[in-house]
Amino acid sequence: MIPSADGALVGDRLPVVVVGAGAMGGEWIRMLARSPLARIAGVVDLDVDLAASTVAAAGLDGVAVGASVVEVAERAGAAAVINVTVPQAHRTVNEQALRAGLPVLCEKPLAPTVAEALRQVALADITGELLMVSQSRRYFNHLAAFRRAVAGLGPLSTVNAQFFHADHEPGFREQMAHPLLVDMSIHHFDQLRALTPDEPIAVRCSSWNPPWSWFAGDAAASAEFELASGARFVYAGSRCTPGLQTSWNADWRVFGERGAASWDGDDVVRVEAGASDVEVPNGPEGIDGSFEEFVTALRSSTTPQNEVRANVLSLAMVEGAIRSSERGGERVVIADLLEESLATALADERNEDVAARLASWTSAADGIATPAWGSAPATIASGGAR
Ligand SMILES: NC(=O)c1ccc[n+]([C@@H]2O[C@H](COP(=O)([O-])OP(=O)(O)OC[C@H]3O[C@@H](n4cnc5c(N)ncnc54)[C@H](O)[C@@H]3O)[C@@H](O)[C@H]2O)c1
Structure with missing residues (x-):
């Protein structure tokens, strides 16, 4: 046994x-x-x-x-x-x-x-x-610091994340219909959920494959999620962008009633709000x-x-974005x-x-x-x- x-x-x-x-x-x-x-x-x-x-x-x-x-x-x-x-x-x-x-x-x-x-x-x-x-x-010390900064912004208006990369990893990714949304954006959508308890309720998305892409499926997408509070999560990404690349964690800006905060996805967190101190913990990261x-x-x-159970909603953000893209940008309700x-x-x-x-x-x-x-x-x- x-x-x-x-x-x-x-x-x-x-x-x-x-x-x-x-x-x-x-x-x-x-x-x-x-x-x-x-x-x-x-x-x-x-x-x-x-x-x-x-x-x-x-x-x-x-x-x-x-x-x-x-x-x-x-x-x-x-x-x-x-x-x-x-x-x-x-x-x-x-x-x-x-x-x-x-x-x-x-x-x-x-x-x-x-x-x-x-x-x-x-x-x-x-x-x-x-x-x-x-x-x-989810396990980045600067994400933890960013989360604390975001918590100090009060009600949110807009969360913006951009992911631009050029990765060559032959195998299942290069054959998928949606290599960006399924294999990579799941990280960023899940990070959104780690960042704020304001859960996604609907999405409109469009995805495409740039002509020079080495992926069979759509390597680029833009999506707008409605959050429960009425705030918006605005996301843009590409896996075949060989210039001005962002962090693998994406590049984030959050705007709220009391100010704004940003994270470059690596080691720079900035806050423009009442209190602008950024305290970074020191725990294990990644896997x-x-x-x-x-x-x-x-x-x-x-x-x-x-x-x-908690992960299902992150996956629903991915599938909702794909469904919207395949239906010409139709609004898809997560529920x-x-x-x-x-x-x-x-x-x-x-x-x-x-x-x-x-x-x-x-x-x-x-x-x-x-x-x-x-x-x-x-x-x-x-x-x-x-
Ligand atoms: N967290 C991250 O940053 C990160 C990065 C890369 C990959 N991943 C994830 O890790 C997973 C694997 O990715 P990869 O790049 O290593 O893929 P891979 O194709 O290089 O390796 C997958 C391996 O699984 C084996 N396999 C497939 N079906 C199996 C089964 N039923 N039983 C036993 N073995 C089986 C294959 O033979 C292969 O060796 C994916 O889910 C991917 O999304 C996560």
Whole structure:
């Protein structure tokens, strides 16, 4: 049997299996290998030779490798799974792990659609295991400082973010219909939600592919989200812009009743408001911060920021933007998208227990209202601090 996460956690390094030994899987393996919180017990990939060579390249001994997450986790005595496979594989791998009693930290995007995300919310509910999405761009100390600055601006009028980059990463991204919105803007939309509790309610978007783009799908987009307060989140981005590039975290400006604040996405936060002091914390950033929050949540039964339910709305921003773009810029209401996604989830789900759980929700909004894991928000030091 696979040991329970609780038993393997207190005072120990968490024994984990990394699933997916591609580019980002390699990043995770290098980070976990130096983390005082983790022990890499196994590495899984459909390409077992790749799993073995990634383990060898990281200089690790005694790590189980294979093609099945459940088999490797059992053989290695792992207590948790880090899912770094391609987005289309996330749900299947998460399901296998959760049903084997293993908590999962899953790379973004949780799934290609909100319907698939809702099926995972129901599954996490049934198994009682933690399913957290690693939105690593929440964990930046300057984002934490920026959030505090934004909180001092009073009611907001406009949040503006621009992302302009030129990245060449051959593989699934270059074949996607919406490589910017699905693979990159999910970070920025999720950062918006980390920045303000003012949740998105509707979106209009247009996306396109510049003639010189090396992506098959739309590498550029502009979107305007209506927030619950009536404020607007205005976003523009491109992944094939070889000049005047912004930070990977985008370049942000926020305007409120009492002034304005900006973050260049790296290490410059500016405030023009009553108080203009900027205090920057000193916590772990990126995937280090995400993993620390995962371990903290398991050890203390607290609810991480991106517990699966909370992440659904970030994914709904992406799908809403795509839907609007494909309908010529039509206004898409996020609440309607959520309810349509629940109907799709119910139609697609083949597992009776998951289908019954989905059917028991009075609405999708009801289904994602209460976290399945943890009793209170986790307090962490880095950019993710609340
Ligand atoms: N947080 C970040 O900043 C960041 C950066 C890059 C990538 N990512 C995310 O990480 C994930 C992986 O991206 P990547 O660039 O490493 O992709 P990749 O294509 O380089 O690697 C994915 C690996 O997963 C393996 N795989 C696919 N299906 C599998 C399955 N069912 N079981 C086991 N292995 C399977 C593939 O064989 C491949 O080796 C994506 O979700 C991506 O969006 C996040």
